[in-house]
Every structure is written in structure tokens, then in C-alpha cells.
Amino acid sequence: MDDCLFCKIANGEIASEFLYEDDEFVAFSDINPIAPIHILIIPKTHIASADDIDEKNSYLIGKIFTIASQLAKDMGLKKGYRIVNNCKEDGGQSVDHIHFHLLGGRQMLWPPG
Ligand code: 5GP
Ligand code: ZN
Numbered sequence: 411m412d413d414c415l416f417c418k419i420a421n422g423e424i425a426s427e428f429l430y431e432d433d434e435f436v437a438f439s440d441i442n443p444i445a446p447i448h449i450l451i452i453p454k455t456h457i458a459s460a461d462d463i464d465e466k467n468s469y470l471i472g473k474i475f476t477i478a479s480q481l482a483k484d485m486g487l488k489k490g491y492r493i494v495n496n497c498k499e500d501g502g503q504s505v506d507h508i509h510f511h512l513l514g515g516r517q518m519l520w521p522p523g
């Protein structure tokens with residue numbers, strides 16, 4: 411996707427410091443963190459939202475949780491963390507390239523509002 415912000419970050423068009431990278435994913439700090447640790451994990455391939463997950467690409471979601479768990483260990487989040495995906499307008503999604511927020515370093519509240 412030519413004008414997708416997260417595609418540009420993933421393919422290096424917008425310089426970013428990656429906290430994790432492999433052939434299929436990158437992870438980087440959120441520009442506007444809402445917790446001491448706030449990392450975004452995204453697939454390099456453009457998938458607009460969780461609503462576009464299907465039988466062919468669903469394996470990516472399991473991998474994202476594995477990456478989140480590894481990052482949480484790397485970041486010392488021994489007491490836990492939260493993984494969030496906002497899906498489309500009512501879900502609060504503001505960037506239309508699927509991403510998972512890894513949030514940690516403070517007590518999370520529920521319900522989130
Ligand atoms: P959403 O609201 O779609 O679930 O999350 C999008 C997230 O992307 C927000 O937390 C926002 O702060 C973050 N974000 C938006 N633009 C940029 C950017 O250019 N760089 C980084 N690192 N994060 C961004
Ligand atoms: Zn994209």
C-alpha cells in the first residue's frame with residue numbers, strides 16, 4: 411500500500427528504530443506512549459485490520475503473540491502486560507494497517523472505556 415504509514419515504517423521508507431525484526435514482522439515504540447512500555451507489533455505485509463484475517467494469514471496472529479511474549483521478557487515485564495488490537499472505527503483503530511499494542515510497566519485498568 412503506497413500511502414500506508416505502517417507499510418512505510420516496515421519497509422524502511424520512514425526511518426524507525428526496530429525493537430524486533432524478522433522476515434514477516436517489525437516492532438517499534440509507539441510515538442505517543444500511553445504506558446512506560448508501549449510497543450507496536452505489525453506484519454510487514456499490508457493487512458488493513460483484524461477484520462481482514464482469514465485462513466491464509468491467520469498464522470501471523472499466533473506469531474505476533476509469540477513476539478509480544480519475547481519482547482515482554484526482553485523489557486522485564488515480569489508482572490504482566492496487555493496486548494491490544496483496535497479494529498476499525500468503533501474499535502478505535504486510527505492506522506489502517508493491523509497492529510498489536512504491547513503495553514506494560516504500570517497497572518492496566520479494566521474496562522478501558
Ligand atoms: P490505533 O489507534 O490504530 O490502535 O493505534 C495507532 C497507534 O499508532 C497510536 O497509538 C499512535 O500513537 C501510533 N502512531 C501513529 N503514528 C505513528 C508514527 O508515525 N510512528 C509511531 N511509532 N507510532 C505512530
Ligand atoms: Zn500498510
